[in-house]
Amino acid sequence: MASAADKVISLWPEGVPGKRDIGPEQVGNGYTSNVSEATLTMVSPAVDHPNGTAVIICPGGGYVRMSTAREGDQYANWLGTLGVTAFVLKYRMQEYGHPAPLQDVLRAVRTLRSRAAEFGIRADRIGVMGSSAGGHLAASAGTLFDSPLGRTGAPLDSVSARPDFMMLMYPVITMQDPVAHAGSRKALLGANPSAQDLTLMSLEKQVTPATPPTLLIHTQEDNTVPVENSILFYQALTKAKVPTEMYLFEHGGHGMGMRQGLGTSSLWPRRAEEWLRERGLLSAAPAQTK
Template sequence: MSSAYSAPTVFPLWPEGVPGMKDIGPEQNGKGYIQNTSNPTLTLVGPAVDRPNGTAIIVAPGGGYVRQAVDREGTQYANWLSTLGVTTFVLNYRMQEFGHPAPLQDVLRAVRLLRSRAAEFGIDPNRIGVMGSSAGGHLAASAGTLFDNPAGRTGAELDKVSARPDFLVLMYPVIAMEGAPAAHIGSRKALLGASPSPELLQLLSVDRQVTAQTPPTLLIHTQADATVPVENSILFYQALTKHKVPAEMYLFEKGSHGMGMRDGLGNASQWPRRAEEWLRARGLLTPAAPAAK
């Protein structure tokens, strides 16, 4: 068993000090949500002991960059991924109190940290993905498109490590920062403020940042989503297709925004099976040799 599992389950992203630290008071936890994060962390959920496969997924819960639905879109996903042999790290990232680029710095730091410590965690440094829901989906998509952007660097030694995820899983993601009907105004205001510049709107409308280097992506959304319209996933899928990035998209009829892994939503409740099939088809559930120590 990897030495990671004898270490504390929760560990800080920035042990040397959070860049641009602010005194915003204590973190707030309750009723399955986290708010007011100032010291970002990763929470490790290890793979089932009889089936570790070396794949790692960083999970970013949603909540409009105002709060994070850590139970429904963090811990629940991690426990499911554990049964598939995946090592999961639930990301508690900075939100509206900091704004851009703090969340981007946090998710890219998480990728760099796991890649640099792959042997310790028993994972393959070439099989590190990011999964996100809603605003967490925007953060995951940002990681897959802005991994080389200067805003994601802080001058730390780890900046030398690649921050490009190897794959993305986007659950009803926020993608567009402007334009009807796709743009989610709440996420935009929390991340970019009340009057963002045209340049920021362009940069963080992440479908516009897709290139051939964007990693393979799975998108899951519903027609019934009245909060983050399905057009967000369609825009990102079209951009991926234009740049010939391998992608699959499942658009279901039923299922409100933030559905998580809820039963009773028709075919939408079966999305974990579709996701497992996609991960398996990409070889991500086949055991990989751990990184050399």
């Protein structure tokens, strides 16, 4: 298997939209910050016969930094054991603000869908997974995939950016009090966001019947992003008749990732595997060309 370093995919080869000089990217201790150049890092499945399913992983970090190791690489390696091809997204954050992260995640979906055969994946099996603020970004892809804010005038805009499924780990969902994560809101929308932006990026308000099937995982002990974020999204999905499952565990604080020793919450990867399998996403399938 090629190393991850051999499989870094530039998302804006024609030039980053609104690029500005923010200094060098910062990488260390499992985190990445100060990003200008959005990329996908492909992690090939650790099995001989990939099933054609792909997942774009959005690490969390409050739109200030990304927990690349714990909520990116670790998830990618786990998905690889299931035959899934993972792509860890490196996206622009507070230095650019809204809508740069949305542009990056939607460009990621369009890139994989347009080059599915090249990557050995199916164009109709491209999901997004995200944790915390990365969960907000993944949920943005699933609710705002047709937004004009996600288009730049490039030919690739004609490719559908709708994910086929979502897996959201203790996600930031709402931008409105009392259960908003204030840090993510400020980093994404600024200190004094408009009412329009607050509504648009409160994703429980953007769910439609076209929102893709969703798995939600959260815990009662999350004192950073309240569990009500997932509950609000679940209620909106249910109202729109979008297939969804939600696991709310007792133990496990914010950012638990795949840590052991947290009681039943440490078993969430089993529940996620069951959900993927039930949806037919782990069955063998040939790659499609479009």
